[in-house]
Amino acid sequence: MTMRWVLASRHVSRANERKTRIINDMAATEDALNARVTLRTIRKMMVEGRRFACLTCYDATTARWMERAGLPMLLVGDTLAEMVLGHDQTYYAGMDIMVALTAAVRRGAPNVMLMADMPFMSYQADDAEALRNAARFMTQAGADLVKVEVDRSFAPLVEKMARAGIPVVAHIGSRPQQTKLAGGYRSVGRTPEEAMRLIADARALEAAGAVMLLVEATPAEVAHEIVQGSTIPVIGCGAGPACHGQVIVLHDLLGLTDWQPKFAQPVADFGHELVKAVKTWMDKVDRNDLGEHPYQMVKPDGHDAAPHRPAAPAAR
Secondary structure: OHHHHHHHHHHHHHHHHHHHHHHHHHHHHHHHHHOOOOHHHHHHHHHOOOOEEEEEOOOHHHHHHHHHOOOOEEEEOOOHHHHOOOOOOHHHOOHHHHHHHHHHHHHHOOOOEEEEEOOOOOOOOOHHHHHHHHHHHHHOOOOOEEEEEOOHHHHHHHHHHHHOOOOEEEEEEOOHHHHHHHOOOOOOOOOHHHHHHHHHHHHHHHHHOOOEEEEEOOOHHHHHHHHHOOOOOEEEEOOOOOOOEEEEOHHHHOOOOOOOOHHHOOOOOHHHHHHHHHHHHHHHHHOOOOOOOOOOEEOOOOOEEOOOOOOOOOOO
């Protein structure tokens, strides 16, 4: 009897230990999901050699699912002009819609590191206007970072923004807001002269107070030199594996675009899945296959009742 009691006690003890471990693991997972990602988090990942991923996002529902996946950073990019508004370039993303959709993403993903793109002509014309527009992203939309497409000639503006307490991501390399000047999208830094200019841009903008660099569409060896000479996190967008983080457009990743750059190949086929779902719905409607109707009329006593016509008035 005593031996059976001891064995049973040990079994219960082990079961309790397993239960405690499961509860602790669940709590740790929940804490990780609920922990706010900050610039300190990203810097710590950089120091520890852990890569961080970032994707574009433009709405609260998608943001909620991306945060549940554990994604640490989201970018509300001016690519919304293409992905959401249907334009062929990013020029058409205005301040009001950028701020509104950044706020939507923040509501959907309250704990991610949220970066907002400053759209075309929101910071180029006047430094004071640039500061006010950047402040809108922070105070009205809850952005943690603002991104500007710049070279070292913008270092004085970056310095003013940093002095005002605005965390700036300096986007260098291929700059989509310059495509009309360049005659289209193009890789940058492919000649020694361009590479040296790009490295000089990175140094000057970090010195001016940028908290992060985003390098787009450059040869991998140029991005490597930028990373080696930087003390701040560097995000790559088609800039090779040396960067601390990587960002691409979500719609490319999901296979929702008709064409994707080579550095942003799809990992899913949401486009065809969407077509399939729409066709399924069309077929259900055509067959009047809507399932059980959820709403019933209610009797005066509170019970469901079939529809009925009111009694005819008495004849006079």
